[in-house]
Amino acid sequence: MSTVNHIAPSEAILACQGLSKHFGGIRAFTDVGFQARRGEVTAVIGDNGAGKSTLIRCLVGVHVPDGGTIYFDGRQHPFSNPDEARKSGIETVHQNLALIDELTVAQNLFLNREIVRRIGPFALLDRKAMKDQARAMLSRLSINVPSVTQRVRRLSGGQRQAISICRAAGSGAKLVVMDEPTAALGVQETANVEALIRKLREQGVSVILISHNFDQVRRLSDQIWVMRAGKMVATVRSSETTGNELVALVTGAA
Amino acid sequence: MSLPADNAPASRQAGVREESRPSLAALLIDPSFWADWASVVGLVGLVILFGVTSPVFLGVANMQAILLAAAILVVLSIGQTFVVATSGIDLSLAASVMLGAVILGLVHAAGLGIFAACVLAVLATSATGFMNGVLITAGRIPDFVVTLGTLSGITGLGLILSGGEPTMVGSTFLLKLASGYLGPFGYPVWVAIAAVLVAHVALYHTRFGVHLLATGGQAESASALGIRTNRVKIAAYTISGFCAGIASILLVARIGSAEPQINTSLLLNSVAAVVLGGVSLFGGRASILGPAIGALMLTALVNGLTLLSVSAFYQPLAVGVIVVLAALIMRYQK
Secondary structure, three states: OOOOOOOOHHHEEEEEEEEEEEEOOEEEEEEEEEEEEOOOEEEEEEOOOOOHHHHHHHHOOOOOOOEEEEEEOOEEOOOOOHHHHHHHOEEEEOOOOOOOOOOEHHHHHOOOOOOEEEEOOEEEEOHHHHHHHHHHHHHHOOOOOOOOOOEHHHOOHHHHHHHHHHHHHHOOOOEEEEEOOOOOOOHHHHHHHHHHHHHHHHOOOEEEEEOOOHHHHHHHOOEEEEEEOOEEEEEEEHHHOOHHHHHHHHHOOO | OOHHHHHHHHHHOOOOOOOOOOOHHHHHOOHHHHHHOHHHHHHHHHHHHHHHHOOOOOOHHHHHHHHHHHHHHHHHHHHHHHHHHOOOOOOOHHHHHHHHHHHHHHHHHOOOOHHHHHHHHHHHHHHHHHHHHHHHHOOOOOHHHHHHHHHHHHHHHHHHHHOOOOEEOOOHHHHHHHHOEEOOEEHHHHHHHHHHHHHHHHHHOOHHHHHHHHHHHOHHHHHHOOOOHHHHHHHHHHHHHHHHHHHHHHHHHHHOEEOOOOOHHHHHHHHHHHHHOOOOOOOOOOOOHHHHHHHHHHHHHHHHHHHOOOOOOHHHHHHHHHHHHHHHHHOOOO
16 A cells, blocks of 8 residues: 655645544544645545545535645645636536536536626627637547537437536636536447547647546556545556555555 | 427537527427517517507507507516515515505605606505515515515505605696606607616626526525525515515606505516416516517507507406416416
8 A cells, every 4th residue: 555645846736734624523634745746647546435436525615624734736725616727727517517508519518617708898708709719628638529509418328428617727726626527428429538538648648537447547547546435545557556446545554 | 390409409419509590380289489479479479459449549649649558557567576586576566666656746745846846656565575685584584475474554544644745746747757758759769678678687698687587496405505695585575575666656756746546556567477488386487578569569459459449447457367378378488
């Protein structure tokens, strides 16, 4: 079992020390240290209830941790809400909270960061610019959708996830956090989303990936962090580990 | 039926491309098209039906009368649309109109001038809407409970303020507003047209409009993206209240007095017009033109039935049947 080793702060896009969070009497995790290297895909794995999702929510400002410090991009950064995290350059692809079904692809990609033209005191949407840029964003990541003016409701699960990731990456985010991005997808769709994550890394975007799928984690990530029962118990380089070792770390059999 | 097959490969082809426009024949066999355009189809159907059965119906004078009579309902339907788009409902709308009218009458009777009276009426109804929104969002109370409570509360307030008595409002401004014409339309019709234009731009061409639909579609997802969904909802109810205020001015102008009486058919018809206009009652999908035409259609229905000497007792029945039918067609909306 590897020890939790620390890297130089300048190498880490996101790091935390001594982080704790509990809800009433139930502790989600205690004294967690974690780092994600710049330009890498960092995976967090663990069993259901190990505290992965809560940890990530604390890191991106959805929850406020009870104790500990968070560093983002070299500076101490306690985000009090997701908006602050987003403005600093952290985008999150949530497991269930993804897209608005009734809006179009372009509207979803630009939701809450719409392009507007100022006409006197009024700010009107520049729908053409948004459609054009939406097409450019999608083709940069080789995402296929029939039309950017189509309602998201009519797209497949894989297309929707691709659009969520595109939206997260499209705003020039430094770090994209994904919670189980392929949980509900078929084999081919999962392969497409994995290709998309590799593409993000090629383009220099740091990624934090939460997953249950150990094979996927080994395929995609550079560094793996293991949580068990509210603790960060190990971290390994993906290239130096095996599926069996990961299973042992997650279950505590090692 | 080769048309759906022609369209199918396009959606599988790689790359981002514009959707080809579906042909007219494909549109006509698509139930979603009928759901989206229920109010237009209904209006055209009624115009043909009444045009054939009653010679007076299609006359210029009658058309102008329908438009004048529809103006208040159009304005109210717009207010209701903003609320329904957030997946809420404003049951206090007609009561707000009454409160606005009573306040207009009392302020005018107190000698503060007609403009102050109109402004105060609109402020009061907007404040009512704002309060609805705050109670629903901050108080976390279901929308129909809050607006039902408001309905009762402001009904009582209107009765208390007015002592249950109507107030005559003799104002040349309101008289002109009610009876003046600019071009082919009376002033109330122009007010309704202006309301439609402003609301259309707000819904389709502003960030607020997109955020409104996002809030109505999936509030949790919208707020995860940093949209302040509570503020959006409060704004929607305030807009609804504002529209009630405008409607109350048109109403007082039309009947010449401020009456502490609620016209419940205004409330029911505002919801009916919204449903006919293809607005989803589950939120997230809305248009302004649809409900406006829905309001026009309901007014034309009442007008036509009256011309055909059908007893007024049958009119609510007809409205009810049409609204339920429209809701049934809505199930086919994509």
